[in-house]
Amino acid sequence: MSGTIAEAAALLRAHSRIAVACHEGPDGDALGSLVGCGRTLARNGWDVALWAPGDAALPDDYAWLGYDDLRRDPPGDIGERLLVALDCGSAERLGTMGTEVAAMAAATLNIDHHGDNTLFADVDVVDPQAACTTILVHRLLEALDLPIDLDTATALYVGIVTDTGRFMYANADADCHRVAAALLERGVEVDEVFRRLYEGRPAGRALLLGRALSRLELRLGGRLAATWLTIADLDETGAAEADSEGAIDHLRAIRGVEVAALVREPRSGGGAVQKCSLRSADPAIDVSRIAHAGGGGGHPMAAGFSLEGTAADAIALVERELGGA
Amino acid sequence: MSGTIAEAAALLRAHSRIAVACHEGPDGDALGSLVGCGRTLARNGWDVALWAPGDAALPDDYAWLGYDDLRRDPPGDIGERLLVALDCGSAERLGTMGTEVAAMAAATLNIDHHGDNTLFADVDVVDPQAACTTILVHRLLEALDLPIDLDTATALYVGIVTDTGRFMYANADADCHRVAAALLERGVEVDEVFRRLYEGRPAGRALLLGRALSRLELRLGGRLAATWLTIADLDETGAAEADSEGAIDHLRAIRGVEVAALVREPRSGGGAVQKCSLRSADPAIDVSRIAHAGGGGGHPMAAGFSLEGTAADAIALVERELGGA
Numbered sequence: 296m297s298g299t300i301a302e303a304a305a306l307l308r309a310h311s312r313i314a315v316a317c318h319e320g321p322d323g324d325a326l327g328s329l330v331g332c333g334r335t336l337a338r339n340g341w342d343v344a345l346w347a348p349g350d351a352a353l354p355d356d357y358a359w360l361g362y363d364d365l366r367r368d369p370p371g372d373i374g375e376r377l378l379v380a381l382d383c384g385s386a387e388r389l390g391t392m393g394t395e396v397a398a399m400a401a402a403t404l405n406i407d408h409h410g411d412n413t414l415f416a417d418v419d420v421v422d423p424q425a426a427c428t429t430i431l432v433h434r435l436l437e438a439l440d441l442p443i444d445l446d447t448a449t450a451l452y453v454g455i456v457t458d459t460g461r462f463m464y465a466n467a468d469a470d471c472h473r474v475a476a477a478l479l480e481r482g483v484e485v486d487e488v489f490r491r492l493y494e495g496r497p498a499g500r501a502l503l504l505g506r507a508l509s510r511l512e513l514r515l516g517g518r519l520a521a522t523w524l525t526i527a528d529l530d531e532t533g534a535a536e537a538d539s540e541g542a543i544d545h546l547r548a549i550r551g552v553e554v555a556a557l558v559r560e561p562r563s564g565g566g567a568v569q570k571c572s573l574r575s576a577d578p579a580i581d582v583s584r585i586a587h588a589g590g591g592g593g594h595p596m597a598a599g600f601s602l603e604g605t606a607a608d609a610i611a612l613v614e615r616e617l618g619g620a
Numbered sequence: 621m622s623g624t625i626a627e628a629a630a631l632l633r634a635h636s637r638i639a640v641a642c643h644e645g646p647d648g649d650a651l652g653s654l655v656g657c658g659r660t661l662a663r664n665g666w667d668v669a670l671w672a673p674g675d676a677a678l679p680d681d682y683a684w685l686g687y688d689d690l691r692r693d694p695p696g697d698i699g700e701r702l703l704v705a706l707d708c709g710s711a712e713r714l715g716t717m718g719t720e721v722a723a724m725a726a727a728t729l730n731i732d733h734h735g736d737n738t739l740f741a742d743v744d745v746v747d748p749q750a751a752c753t754t755i756l757v758h759r760l761l762e763a764l765d766l767p768i769d770l771d772t773a774t775a776l777y778v779g780i781v782t783d784t785g786r787f788m789y790a791n792a793d794a795d796c797h798r799v800a801a802a803l804l805e806r807g808v809e810v811d812e813v814f815r816r817l818y819e820g821r822p823a824g825r826a827l828l829l830g831r832a833l834s835r836l837e838l839r840l841g842g843r844l845a846a847t848w849l850t851i852a853d854l855d856e857t858g859a860a861e862a863d864s865e866g867a868i869d870h871l872r873a874i875r876g877v878e879v880a881a882l883v884r885e886p887r888s889g890g891g892a893v894q895k896c897s898l899r900s901a902d903p904a905i906d907v908s909r910i911a912h913a914g915g916g917g918g919h920p921m922a923a924g925f926s927l928e929g930t931a932a933d934a935i936a937l938v939e940r941e942l943g944g945a
């Protein structure tokens with residue numbers, strides 16, 4: 296049974312010791328919710344343990360929100376704390392011990408926007424209409440009548456920006472813009488957030504993208520867009536292997552293209568091996584079938600395969616498979 | 621002398637015959653303003669001529685807003701019409717005959733957000749704090765108490781999205797989000813706008829971006845990122861002039877870059893003229909000062925200038941001005 300923000304606020308007023316957590320493998324909304332909610336409560340009298348479950352390194356993209364006070368294991372005294380789970384569709388999302396920890400907690404509060412939330416807590420505030428969980432955290436802090444300082448406003452804003460694809464996904468509704476307006480009035484520096492989230496890329500990445508795009512080829516009357524990058528391209532541009540990731544999206548966005556193919560030489564292959572990434576721009580075309588033909592695999596919209604040979608060999612294989620489809 | 625929205629509304633109420641125009645070489649804000657303002661007035665009793673000055677083809681990106689009722693020459697009876705200039709920093713921005721047409725008009729209204737607007741009209745509503753001109757059009761339509769239908773809401777929203785870099789530039793303030801919220805409540809389909817603005821691009825655009833990025837240069841220890849495109853690049857890639865718009869954002873995103881410069885040869889210049897677009901990646905650097913040194917103008921974060929000479933001449937000018945700053 297889903298509860299109200301007022302019930303969530305009452306539960307928090309009844310517990311001065313809390314653990315605030317987000318899901319394992321956190322994204323911008325999870326970390327923005329964790330930091331924005333947890334630190335605001337800590338500054339206003341709550342005894343807060345901030346818990347980002349899991350062992351894997353937290354993503355670099357959001358490190359500027361500050362990771363110093365985030366613990367990776369649940370607090371030992373969880374039995375005496377209210378557990379506030381943010382952006383978690385289920386207790387399992389709290390990591391390998393998630394279900395056990397939730398059962399041990401003095402009480403549980405579940406704040407989330409996933410439509411398939413399992414409603415695992417004492418109070419579940421689940422609103423699938425909300426664009427992101429930070430919008431629900433904003434509602435909660437307002438219900439508690441707590442001041443939203445600049446750090447918190449920035450953290451909550453990051454959740455909106457990242458979960459709405461910079462306000463461009465279908466979930467970016469009027470409410471999400473109204474909350475954004477309220478947060479900006481707290482002094483959020485939009486261009487600074489933008490820079491931290493989306494800029495500061497090495498020059499090699501732009502140079503590598505330039506090479507990939509300037510040699511792109513359209514085949515099969517424009518249904519296939521293909522390009523390639525070599526170890527020499529990495530060496531000459533000073534780019535890292537990971538810097539080539541974004542190029543395929545540019546191919547996929549071309550009008551009329553059904554399949555985008557990016558062929559790369561992994562450094563480990565010494566130039567004799569090609570890795571071909573595939574993306575479908577048309578739900579009717581399953582690129583994992585093409586990848587299987589090349590001995591690889593993947594999903595219908597994103598797949599890949601490797602072969603010994605040249606980039607031209609890899610592209611010819613894709614062309615043959617797509618053309619015969 | 622700058623005027624008020626109330627004065628603008630009064631001027632419109634006093635003139636039932638009007639010509640609504642935007643600047644030559646229109647972008648999303650100019651076309652969104654033109655279409656949103658002009659059509660709403662036409663539907664509410666005004667006799668409206670919609671004028672998009674210039675000879676060059678209008679950009680494909682916004683063709684879905686509808687170009688059928690846009691004329692490229694000023695109406696012959698301009699002497700009997702109120703001229704409403706939208707997003708024009710000066711009368712010259714209305715095209716080669718702009719100053720003359722403005723002088724011939726029965727009266728002139730200037731709605732704009734450029735800080736260096738020359739205040740050329742009978743009533744000038746110039747608000748440099750506004751993120752885009754469509755926000756001012758929204759204010760004007762509200763002052764006139766006119767209903768904003770879905771088409772108009774979408775057109776005004778396009779101006780916000782494009783002029784704020786999808787809500788991520790420093791100008792994307794609380795007011796801009798509040799107007800976005802109001803427009804979304806009219807039913808704007810955000811994901812559809814996104815798809816139309818950012819996907820289904822011609823292949824020539826990707827090829828052109830490839831050329832621009834693969835020849836990018838870092839100067840002044842990486843503070844300046846510069847590149848150029850020629851008429852030959854357009855011919856060889858099959859790209860339109862407008863297809864080069866996005867390249868500068870890739871330059872601006874490079875780590876350590878303070879100013880991005882993209883030099884292009886307009887077809888009309890036959891290769892002898894260079895247009896240099898400038899973007900600042902650092903609020904402390906005002907690129908309109910650099911543009912002024914080249915005889916151009918613009919905003920602190922986005923500006924430009926033209927010169928007769930080579931791309932190297934234009935880049936040298938920027939390097940000299942930025943280096944001496």
